[in-house]
Amino acid sequence: MNSESEVNEGVSGKMKKYLQVGIWWFSLFIFVGYLLLWIVRPTNIFYLRWFPDIEAKADSVYLGEQGTTILIYTFPILLIATLAGLYLHLEQKPWNHNTERKGRFLGLASWKRPLLTKGPLGIITMTELSFAIMFVLLLIWTFCSYLHSMFASAAQDAAKERDQVWEVKLEYSAIALGLVGNICLALLFFPVSRGSSILRLLGLTSEGSIKYHIWLGHTAMLLFTAHGLGYIIFWYKTHQILEIFKWNKVGVSNVAGEISLLAGLIMWAATLPSIRRKAFELFFYTHYLYIVFVIFYVLHLGFSSSCVVLPGFYLFMIDRYLRFLQSQQKIRLVSARVLPCEAVELNFSKNLGLSYAPTSTIFINVPSISKLQWHPFTVTSCSDTDPDTLSVVIKSSGTWSKSLYQKLSSSSPLSHLDVSIEGPYGTGSAFYSRHELLVLISGGSGITPFISIIRSLVFKANTEGGKTPRVLLLCAFRKCIDLSMIDLILPVSATTTTFDISRLQLHIEAYVTREKQPDMNDKRLTQTSWFKANLLDEPVSQVLGKNSWLYLSIIISSSFILFLLLIGILTRYYIYPIDHNTDLIYPNFSRSSLSMLFICISIAIVATSAFLWNKKQNKDLGQIKNIYTSDQSTSPGSGYYNADKELGSLPLQSLVQTANVHYGETPDIKKILSGCDGSSIGVLVSGPRKMRHEVASICTSCSTDDLHFESVSFSW
Structure with a gap:
């Protein structure tokens, strides 16, 4: 049969x-x-x-x-x-069939190499x-x-x-x-x-x-x-x-x-x-x-x-x-992780049938801040490792993001926040998995697109048994407190997940550019806020379904x-x-x-x-909404969909402890890339314009064809 x-x-x-x-x-x-x-x-x-x-x-x-x-x-x-x-x-x-047509990919790689990096x-x-x-x-x-x-x-x-x-x-x-x-x-x-x-x-x-x-x-x-x-x-x-x-x-x-x-x-x-x-x-x-x-x-x-x-x-x-039409729906905000570096991770409930590729983006609107403004953010979650949640990380930098951070980090925390979403939108292939080595270069909040990539590779390493590329994460931050962004690689539910991150060959090199030693007096911790359910809220889903x-x-x-x-x-x-x-x-x-x-x-x-x-045909939607409104434990670890409002430090192992941190210096990207070995090295960069152009120039000047450059950015 x-x-x-x-x-x-x-x-x-x-x-x-x-x-x-x-x-x-x-x-x-x-x-x-x-x-x-x-x-x-x-x-x-x-x-x-x-x-x-x-x-x-x-x-x-x-x-x-x-x-x-x-x-x-x-x-x-x-x-x-x-x-x-x-x-x-x-x-x-x-994006799951990422090993197919590898030869064809490598054959066309020369046409995707940066030709002009300045101007x-x-x-x-x-x-x-x-x-x-x-x-x-x-x-x-x-x-x-x-x-x-x-x-x-x-x-x-x-x-x-x-x-x-x-x-x-x-x-x-x-x-x-x-x-x-x-x-x-x-x-x-x-x-x-x-x-x-x-x-x-x-x-x-x-x-x-x-x-x-x-x-x-x-x-x-x-x-x-x-x-x-x-x-x-x-x-x-x-x-x-x-x-x-x-x-x-x-x-x-x-x-x-x-x-x-x-x-x-x-x-x-x-x-x-x-x-x-x-x-x-x-x-x-x-x-x-x-x-x-x-x-x-x-x-x-x-x-x-x-x-x-x-x-x-x-x-x-x-x-x-x-x-x-999609923006008229209010989305269920489950929790928010407030980081010491003035960044927040928003975790939304997701339709179980929603699947998206890593580095996908969504556009977010918070009516209490601005009814007209929509801001794009990279999805940091993975639809495989996070089947019922979708997450984004927002760094406090502009007027809109600062207002959002103040709302979520205030001493009198919110019990509910109205949020609308458009998306997610993304590519149709996981090009990064075709390489032997992945070099992920980020500056500041530019690390966020790489979080979903790493989570996707962790899932593949734990479940598919296929060969995953080695990963070298180079992240540059201005201050020591920004190192907490690295911990976002672990999802909120990391305490109950069965995925072992050690199965992925991940090496992290972190650089703190404006401080020469760690600040031992800064004891601020990552805090997690859990929001109450609202009957009118819905999980994130594709506007037209599967x-x-x-x-x-x-x-x-x-x-x-x-x-x-x-x-x-x-x-x-x-x-x-x-x-x-x-x-x-x-x-x-x-x-x-x-x-x-x-x-x-x-x-x-x-x-x-x-x-x-x-x-009308979306059967999963009704089932998920019933879960939200049913009686569950209020403990974040045992099912947080209907959890009462809680604030506390996040009891997770810190990935920063496993990273090699360099204080008071910037990464020598050219030297690092020259020392990388592999027949196919994917170089992904996300960060300030100057950093992206510098990495592109290095990849262009190298005589070898092993470096395959890719920029992940909203700007050009």
């Missing part, structure tokens, strides 16, 4: 594998075609031959002209996103540089192609309009700059979609891709600003300055474009380092102007032309709405179909009888506004239905 079951599972596994391969190649085929479309788009072949032919075949009384642009620009990317969700659904916890763009790999160069070449090609086509008729057009040739060329140059800016805008929202199936399919995460959003944002605003200034100069020189105040009934609306550009300029100004670092809240709140920017961008060009950049924003809207990728594919496809149905009914029975697809009678403002409204309605209906259906 068992053998028959194993055979069936093997056949099922092969079918899934073949289906995954088919989905991957089909998605790649669609993407290559979509990329070729952008390359051919600025040529006369496309505008004078291909597009009119496609428009003649796609034109209908249901979708009109926008049906063509939706078919060409929107449909392919949404199809890829849907297929990517199906591909990911077929995967089963891929305004941060750490750049060969892969990133290659794609950046190709993207810049695409922008240059597009701009030059548009100018070549437009300038060919500049003299003739100047004679018709009684303008000088250079003035007409200035107008055409402004148009070309705006069209090139659309390429950046089409990609701008992909990196900030945290639950994106496309990013996950490519092995990327939103926090790791945020630098691409920054690059695209700067480039787009530079091009759109030049586009706007070009038109202002043209209107001034041709005595048409009043064009600035025109809002045309059909066609392009100048006022809408100016409002969109103004909103973009305000956001752009707030991204300056002097503002972003010193007044983060100003930067954070001004970024909500993206709503104004997008709405008036659509009103400026019309919905049909805006379909060029619609896919990225459409997927972002789905992601943003799902985050909104089958989240499948549900996401259904949401993308179903909402898009519903949108097409709504816009088709509107066009066929209301707009078409008025303008008969001429786009010369029905107001552009009304058409664009209704289209945007239908998109929002379609996403809201489908996503809400999927969310509520998953919540």
Whole structure:
């Protein structure tokens, strides 16, 4: 019986594998075609031959002209996103299969090595540089192609309009700059979609891709600003300055474009380092102007032309709405460990079915501190070693984190704290397990991403019997009291766990940079606070449950179909009888506004239905809530879900005692890495920007190919 079951599972596994391969190649085929479309788009072949032919075949009384642009620009990317969700659904916890395709990983490692480590763009790999160069070449090609086509008729057009040739060329140059800016805008929202199936399919995460959003944002605003200034100069020189105040009934609306550009300029100004670092809240709140920017961008060009950049924003809207639904739930905060170094570890109850990869992140909101601010933190727990809890560590550094620390460390402790969560989000593979030796380099609170990695390796060493890499943890702290961060490697439930950390070959080298000897007078201890249960609180769970990728594919496809149905009914029975697809009678403002409204309605209906259906089907949720409200011992060690409020020192063995502590010095990273032996050495760094760049530079300068650099950071 068992053998028959194993055979069936093997056949099922092969079918899934073949289906995954088919989905991957089909998605790649669609993407290559979509990329070729952008390359051919600025040529006369496309505008004078291909597009009119496609428009003649796609034109209908249901979708009109926008049906063509939706078919060409929107449909392919949404199809890829849907297929990517199906591909990911077929995967089963891929981070556990970390030893597969090791040869392939090592073969591609050279493309992931840091190539540039200094400069305004941060750490750049060969892969990133290659794609950046190709993207810049695409922008240059597009701009030059548009100018070549437009300038060919500049003299003739100047004679018709009684303008000088250079003035007409200035107008055409402004148009070309705006069209090139659309390429950046089409990609701008992909990196900030945290639950994106496309990013996950490519092995990327939103926090790791945020630098691409920054690059695209700067480039787009530079091009759109030049586009706007070009038109202002043209209107001034041709005595048409009043064009600035025109809002045309059909066609392009100048006022809408100016409002969109103004909103973009305000956001752009707030991204300056002097503002972003010193007044983060100003930067954070001004970024909500993206709503104004997008709405008036659509009103400026019309919905049909805006379909060029619609896919990225459409997927972002789905992601943003799902985050909104998840954020409305109050999460059960079980306990908080308050460390002497002004850091706190928050331990949340977790749905037993929730599984996530190490170094995943969550976004936390505490309404009693700020109802609008959401802050990202690395998950320090491991879904294998901590099956019913999810933990994060927050170091008191900014205004928000200091307020949280004061609440949790006050002499009159809280009995309950309302917290909302978005996430967790993370990568789909445990790349670190493919190495023979892991060198984890951290500075200050940068140690937190490595805690989940170490816990994951401890689980593997204790249960799977597989070979785990040797681990060298290099952590630098400013003061002796910060050494207590090392103890966070042990979970709150470490007294009852069956996992033996000694089975992992872990060596810790700690450096205290600003103190030359330990402070023997500091007797502060780590304290643990236990919170009472609230019937309205829920455990952390995925917003769409275990089958989240499948549900996401259904949401993308179903909402898009519903949108097409709504816009088709509107066009066929209301707009078409008025303008008969001429786009010369029905107001552009009304058409664009209704289209945007239908998109929002379609996403809201489908996503809400999927969310509520998953919540209804989530059987574990009800079981866990019953556990929380049942009578249990109030002792933290015997089951702390309904524990009374307690404060006390944590009775755990200190890992600091096993660490080799160096006082009054900084680690000689280059010397340490040169002394490491192994055919494959993974070097992971998390900490200040200067440290990350230094380690990247060392890995780049080494002649050996054994060092494989990886940066774990929210910033670039």
